[in-house]
Amino acid sequence: MKIEGEYVFDAPREEVWKVVRDPEVLTTCVPSVQSVSKVNENEFTGEIVLRIGPLSGAFGGRVTVGNEVPPESCTLTVEGTGKIGFLKGVGNVVLVEQDGGKTLMKYSGEAQIGGKVASVGQRLFDSVSKGMIKQGLDKLNDILVKRMAA
């Protein structure tokens, strides 16, 4: 399944990059994340509770950051397993400077899901994931705007 989108942050690229690479901040933004811990600079583990239609369950996962070109781009590899299935994904994140101190984020990736999440939840997975990404990015933007104002 493809995940693709764009988002414009009301903050300069350097600032956006900082929060994107800060798991403490990210944790507070991604909906339903229960915990995140840093394994090393480029690897984080954590737990997230997903609710997809009739299904809900905790996923234990690992996020690895690769191909890092600060503050322009990186690759995120996500792997998670839980009682309602598994998910795997690789995504590219690109930050492009915009006029007026804004930053355009482009993201694109492939996600693979299996188990109950796929067989019962697939029809909803697309909209759930889109919703979660939108919510997360909005929250991240709020944090950035507040930081800028401070």
Next chain:
Amino acid sequence: MDRKLIGKRVVRNEDPRLLTGHAQFVDDVHLPGMLHAAFLRSEYAHARLLKVDVSKARQHPGVVAVFTAEDMGKDWFPGPPLVSPPPTVKDVVFHSRRQVPLAKDKIRHAGEAIAVVIAESRYIAEDAVEEIEVEYEPLPVVLDLEQALQPDSPLVHDDLESNLAARLSQKKGDYEAARRQADVIVKRRIVIERGAAAAMENRGIVAHWDAQSEHLTIWDTTQAPIPIRNGTAARLGLSEHQVRVIAPFIGGGFGPKIMMFYPEEMVIPWAAKQLNRPVKWIEDRRENFYATTQERGQIHDVEMALSRDGRVLGLKDDFLHDTGAYDPYGLTIPLNTQSHNMGGYDIRNYSSEFKVVFTNRIIATPVRGAGRPHGIFVIERMMDAAARELGMDPIELRKRNLIPPDAFPYEHQIIDQAFAPLILDSGNYKAVVDKALEIIGYEKFIKEEQPRLRREGKYVGIGVVPFIETTGVGPYEGARVTVEASGKVNVTTGIGTQGQGHFTSFAQIVAEQLGVKVSDVRIVTGDTSEFHWGTGTFASRGAVVAGSAVHAAAKSVRQKVLKLASKVLEAPEEELELEDGAVRVADIPQKSISLGELAVLANPLRGAVEPGTEPGLESTSYYGPQYGATAFGTHAMILEVDPQTMMIKIRRYVVAEDCGTVLNPLILEGQIHGGVSMGLGNAYYEKLHVDENGQLLNASFADYLLVSSTEMPRIEVAHLETPSPLNELGAKGVGEAGAIPVPALFAQALENAFYDRKLEVLEMPLSPNRLFELLREAQENEKSV
């Protein structure tokens, strides 16, 4: 023959029990101390199984046992081959790879069972399943039939050179010569996808080992209780007399309930014996999508050679058949396809090779139709393509090629699914086609109604599709008929029942012979302690094969009744008649004796039974046909399509059916209605969506569309009877018939509705979305021409 009961619309004996909720299904079995099982199933379609850690699950309160493949020790071995490859065909390739009780080392389809938890309740068992930790190494999946046969494809079975499970070719006449003589060659590629059988009742098993009597009782939703009994005894090292398999009332079989052995059928009885406690497992709907067999994946490359005047000179069809992860059911489905590729037509030259392909999907075994709908879809689509090519009326083209009534028995010179010669025993095909045309009013529709409807902006099309159905195959079935002291009759047979009305149609056969009320005949099916021999309910054979055995046993009992009554009433047998539960002298009706009294006299408590006679009014008989009886039918439909939404409405649906002697029109029509609903599902609703990793994406009835009552048309059924010469009843099967022609019919009606838009349907199932795409493609092709 003048028949009193056979052929009558007798209401079903079994319905009061079913309608008042008194019929026993497997899940109705409750035993003291019974445990409940839940299976851990693979999330991956193809993976190495690195580690299965069940330690946490074993500690879960209420869990009695957790078993993996390792725990089964020497009792872990694959299921038996159900059907062996045909020995009579030259150069056949067949690699037998059978399903295992629990996966070991490797996973070959999503949903394959890895471990079983047995606990005090199903809730506990399900919770504990989630505590099993599995380490997988995912492997690239094999899904596409053509890619699967490429040399660089990943392998489903590592010990084989390729994913080729089987290859078989059959020839009749000389296709190449026919091709050289032909005026027109029509070539098409036809693709058919998988659907689910989706029986209302999922599978279920209860196993109870009684250690004191050393006896195992199994309640199983199986269509084949006797083979399950025999195989279970063999697996567990027991005598067949130590195992009783009961297939009680079953909420639909449709084929997948005759997959011997399912992993659960191997595991649950074994576990019950290990634990010395009854164990129940009831499949849930999601499991049914993952663990119950499916059908219909095939790709055909077809060529038809015709003369200008519309004679089919030859047909060539090379096809791929998707068998899924294993091939326990042998070649039944592709052989059925091969046998139905020529439909009811007199085609003298035929060449067909099929390749069976292993993929990372659930095993394919017969589902109502079992390869036959594919064969009919292929030949009927080709007929329509050829008619367009020749500029001929599609019905006229068909009529020119139908096997004429004087050509029976018609030998096709190939073998069928039972490895018997494909011989069409009898029929009057043109009369059936004409009947359907007449009822639906074909001429009038084409000439008057369709143009009028089109002027009103309505897209309405007509379809007419004839088809054959090979039915009633061997090897045999048996039955025992007993007149009891009450005057009522008890009948036992080895087959199982999943809604076919056996309790009534068999009772009619017996009542016809013995002159009793249909409701006074008690039928027992699906209990191995009641009848020891038999095979099962499949291939539209129950009424033909078991029905013929019942008929033979009833006739034999009639002879015993007449012989004894002749002595008691002091009248010659020829002057006796059996009426109203008694034997009487035809001319002196007051001189009579009831069947009950005769039964008592036949089983005396004192005195001696005469040498050379048997006690009781009882007889056991068997019937095994040399080859199957072949039914014929024609479906016709008028279909309206909303050109905006592609939603459909079936305005008329006509079935003209010749399945030989009709035993009970009410039951026959019920079978046809059910079949048509499955066929409509296969045409426009039901499709299993699998992603590129082999994950099923619509494993619930929220996403998998079944045809419901609101989509079902009113069906007009007409019967014609050409009795089969192969059995005394003259019966031919009909259980699968309703489903067989529907996809081909639907395709034809769609094309006809869009006659001016060059729509061609070469795939099934369709959906409103897919039809929209096809119409757009047709439009683009039109522009580019």
